[in-house]
Amino acid sequence: MAALRRLRQCHPTGIAISPFHTASRAFAKQHYKMLVVGGGSGGISMSARMKRMLGAENVAVVEPSEMHYYQPIWTLVGAGAKTLTSSGRSTASVMPSGVKWVKSKVQEINPDTNTVRTDDGNEISYEYLIVALGLQLHFEKIKGLPEGFEHPKIGSNYSVQTVEKTWKALQDFKEGNAVFTFPNTPVKCAGAPQKIMYLSDAFLRKTGKRAKANIIYNTSLPVLFGIKKYADSLWDIVKQRDLQVNLRQNLIEVRADKQEAVFENLDKPGETKVLEYEMLHVTPPMGPNLVVQGSPLADEAGWLDVNKDNLQHKRYPNVFGIGDCTNLPTAKTGAAVAAQTAILNSTISKVLKNEKPDKIYDGYTSCPLVTSYNTVILAEFDYNGQPLETFPINQAKERRTMYHMKADVMPHLYWHGLLRGLWGGPGPYRKLFHLGMK
Structure with a gap:
């Protein structure tokens, strides 16, 4: 249950706040020309751009976490090629100087009154809003998790709490099944669940354990990768390295005490298969940010409902979205966020001048496999x-x-x-x- 609590918090503390910008907890009603909710890659990069466009005093970022992580590198952390420490910096150090950092969690967004309420009861009003709240990990949707992470031989590169457990499981591997999973939901960085499989294969070869390992990739998808050109190359690698790929298999339960993983065959609902494992890497189910989902800003599936060409909200013209929280029909990656920042910057610049946005996002995204x-x-x-x-x-x-x-x-x-x-x-x-x- 301690693991459960840690995974729910996901906000390490203890980093001093920089004197170069102000953190706020208990001020009375605040108002900003541009309010950014979320201090991840999309939120911080857009706040830096908005500072240049509007002046630092007109911009605020709502973000509770004291640490900011470069998550794409966690693939290499889980394989021992990088350290977890190298992936993180204090939020204070990445917040643009002069921009107001509201160190609270967003509780509610009300676009009809142009207000945001934080978990400490404060209300912040805005002229314009950028929503950059990311998505939600749902380990708890797999029976036996997250408490199963208390046991050895199981990890996940998707959480700061569990990424080092992946590397430990890989180092401790002796013989048997090394199992890697892909859930039956949208995910961020859809290549990451199989990247760790290739790295584990390489590590086991390097350490002379590969002959005693059976490497299995169970994915809920009907394909190995969504883009055929790259999928063809990946299938070649899978065959060359004797990796076992099972399509349409969804992890529904982990019995960590017995080292068993239970999968459902999505083409035959109700049909399950139990796999014993010596190592298990779990990619959790993911879903929309709960604050977005509970607001008028969401589409029917709970994602932020934005125009896919210019990232402006479809119903609230003073609201914009970026990154994993949106319903943009492209892969959710850091590279996509980078491309989106340039488009969104142009869109907001035009909207502020009462002009029509003219720069169009082509859906560019990237996945270094x-x-x-x-x-x-x-x-x-x-x-x-x-x-x-x-x-x-x-x-x-x-x-x-x-x-x-x-x-x-x-x-x-x-x-x-x-x-x-x-x-x-x-x-x-x-x-x-x-x-x-x-």
Whole structure:
């Protein structure tokens, strides 16, 4: 139950607040021209852009967590290639200076009165609102979790509390089944559930344990990866490395005390299969942010209902959305957020001038598919599931250069480019590399 409480909190404390911007808990009614709810990658990068557009004193960010994490690197943390410490910095250090940091949790958004209520009872009013609240992890929707994480041999790269348990399980592996799962819900970074499988395979080969391992990837999807060009390459890797992929298999229960995982066959509802494991990596079911879901801003499924071309809300023109909390029909990745910041910046600039937004988001997203400790397939694609590659080479091939980009270049770009509102994705470079062609 301690694990359950920790997973629900998910907000490590103990980092001092920087003197360069103000944190607020108990002020009376506050009003801002631009209010940003959520201090993840979308929220921080947009607040930096809004500071430049409107002035720091007109911008506030509501975010309860004292720590900010670069989550894409957790794939490598779970495989022992990076440390958890390297993935985090204090929220104070990434908050744009002068911007008001309201260190509270959003409890309710009321777009009809242009107000947001926080968990400490404060009400904040706004002229314009950017919703960047991310999505919700639901370990509890799998029977036996999250309390199962109290046991060894089970981890998840999707939570700060459980990512190091993945690496421990991998190191402790002796022989038997190493099982990796993909849930029957939308997820963030849809490649991550299988990246850890390829890295585990590489680690077990390196340590001489691969011959005693049966590596199994059970996915709820009917495909290995949603974009055929990259899926074809991944199937080749699966065959070469003797990895077992089972489609339409959904994890419904973990019996951590017995080291058993129970899967339902989605094509034959009610039919289940029990797998014993020596290592289990769980990708939790995910869903809309609960505050968004409970507000008039949500679509029928609970996601923030925005225009897919310009990220403006469909019914409330002074509300905008970015990242995982939205219903944009593209993969939920950090790369997508980067591209969206440039579009949203342009949209807001036009709206403030009473002009029609004219910059259109093509759905660009990217997934660096880590296939070993030194190779990556760089998948990049648009709304239509068509490859939208930055480099004039075949990115469906495993490359060492792309691994270096994933492990070393992208974190630098994140901390010093994206979060400062200076990086809006590789679009301009793609045009350059392709001589103006798509």
